[in-house]
Amino acid sequence: MASGIRDKVAILGMGCAKFGERWDKDADQLMVEAYEEAVADAGIDTSQIDAAWLGVAFDAVNIGPSGIPLAVALRLNNCGVTKVENYCASGTESFRGAVYAVASGAADIALALGVEKLKDTGYGGLPVRSRGTTSDMIGVTGSAPGNFAQLASAYRATHGVSKDDLKRAMAHVSVKSHANGAKNPKAHLQKAIDLDTVLNAPMIAEPLGLFDCCGVSDGAACAIVTTPEIARSLGKKDLVTVKALQIASSNGWEMQQGGGWNGSYFHTTRVAAQKAYKEAGVTDPRNQISLTEVHDCFSITELVTMEDLYLSKEGEAWKDVLNGFFDADGQVPCQIDGGLKCFGHPIGASGLRMIYENYLQLLGRAGARQRQTPPSLALSHNLGGMPSQNVSAIAIVGLADA
């Protein structure tokens, strides 16, 4: 197996726009908002960027199918800009492009930026879209909550968990994230909620109620990466380096009856996690990973992802959740920034927003929500598609000496 990219690339600077219903700004203005923070953090000039990747998922309501809008918005120096789209993994995918460019030696300094304007659709939730003309004839055009809600039915059946127990554990996921988001000025939703509010909310897709679903918002986030050597030469002392970066795509196996998948977990996340831990040299994730930002598009998604990342034993994440294992003051905090639940999910931006939080936490720059136990390894995770067919992306970043 390839040796991987552990410690070959360092994060030079990061930025994140305020997420929310940004009625005031276009996509290019959100890009600038995130970039201004990142470029100041990096301490470089735009002309030093050798290559750039732009993650956006919905071209129809955004900026079109090319990388040109990023080059124009930031007035890049005619370097190559590639637009990437890979469902909800688009943000992490843009980061992968930039990191690989630096790791390969093709670029000294590279930029990854993710952006999404979802609040120009005219309605809540993600836009409905096609998966191609053949899929349109035989697939189900369900909503995102409907696709992910199915995890709950299979999880209950597989592990013998009652409807009430699972619903309460799911509610705890959301209550915890809102408590965290309340401390984050860049979050869309900054209000704490209680258990009853979650349990009594209107049903969106059985068994997911309104507060089991993340919000939908506008946002942008940005990373500038380089080699550890160049970072040091630019005066950086505390380095955050990339420990692992893995993406796994479904090949249809989940849809083979008798193949082994029962609908209750993410096969791709397990594959990506195993590869990422190997790449990062992690052998005991439950005790080695300091904190996580995972794809909590829905409460049930976060819950089963704890098992797929090997942080909880199979069938026991719901108990860990209820025991507070993933709370901000628990053993492995999850969504210490509020997660998708409070930031909303501007698709292209989310992966980079997660890495941004991990970067701040590792450097002790997270303000009121700073993790008290100093973190050394932080994991972020995106999941695009639906449980039966998806792409899973994992990025582990850490202190250079971790």
Next chain:
Amino acid sequence: MTAETGILGFGAYVPRKRLQRSVIHATNKWFAGGLGGLAKGERAIANWDEDAITMAVEAGRDALTQVDRASIGTVSLASTTLPFTDRLNAGVVKEALVLEDGTAALDATGSLRAATSQLIQALAAAKGGAAPHLAIASEMRLSRPASEGEMVQGDAAAGLLIGQGDVVARFLGSHSTTIDFVDHYRSNGQDFDYSWESRWIRDEGYTGMTVKAVKDALAVLGVAAGEIDRFIMPITLRGVADGVAKKAGIKAEAVADTLAASLGDSGVAHPILLLVAALEQAQAGEKILLTGFGQGVDVLLFEATGKAATLPARRGVKGSLARGVKDENYARWLFHRGNLALDKGMRAENDEKQPGTTLWRNRKTVLGLVGGRCTKTGTVQFPRSDISVNPNDHAYHTQEDYPLADRKARVVTYTADALTYSPAPPSYYGMIDFDGGGRMIAEFADCSPEEVEVGAEMMMMFRIKAVDERRDFTKYFWKAVPVG
């Protein structure tokens, strides 16, 4: 001994919902108080995702229970409510039933007796030795709110397999009259009937024309009226069938129930549906006289052989009636028939454009629910693909057609989605595993919350997947329906 000509098999389909006529009248009596006398019993209503084609497919499948589909020579669809004016509706049925490309197909329309007229032609061809003809009649009736039609009509389909061989009823002959009697009409492009006075229709039409045609038919066939054991007069107007029987000399107890109270008048499908109901009950030797009315009269005479009892089990009319569930939501039905314009919201704006090329290329997959089976490993999958889904052997180009529509399935995952647009929210869907292999994510139809759980048994039905309202195109696919 020459092979007998007649009916080789039969099937039926009645949509599951039974709208209570009392709830229709409760809404409309301020305006149409005179319909109070009809506000009894229930009528069958097609769901939002059903039409004359989908119901025809279900009746056709029922009629073809354990029949070799390669044996079918012709499939026909009789209806006055065909979804397409110029696209062979029976052609869609052919694809859904996975009949051979060498099958002939035709639509019969233009009158409420289209099915009996088609049946006479099919029987004549069968006498000449033609390969079996699957003759289906299907109707999803359209009526204005607060009309009489709304109260008395119903939606249903029925199918007969016509040919030579081991018949369940032998064909003894037929007689037809044609008279341009405009009791009602519907011009091209219009949704609703325009009807004349019911007393005139009853006396000069239903009674006068049918009595004469029946008498002439019996004379031609050399059968006495008293020999008729089952008289099928598919007119649900109270007393008409009894009156015709009396005038024609047919014994009162021979008059078949018109299913007025439990189903309603299903138009073109009604004579065939009532014939199927008669065949389910008839003893060997019973003579069945079938009439069809519409700008004249068709009269057909059959004699039951008693072999219906030996046919493989099927739903039939009996099973279709047993499957009914009460529905008291009149507004929902009005919306589903396009008679009430609800605000569907932006999520309903999704473009449903159907490329003709992809539908043609994938017609077996989409319309026939035909998956693939790896000839090397036996792995079944849907849809089929060039490289097998089996991770132990991603074999190339080894798949053969594997029809899944008639296989039972079980729910693996599910949800009830209130966010996605559906004409009948919440939208139920989930992953299902077929008996014998194969898995798919499917929409669920005709289900109630208590019927859907992991492990629940489902069966597949041919339904409307979506309608492209901008271009007037209906997209069909298969959905999972709770068994029972």
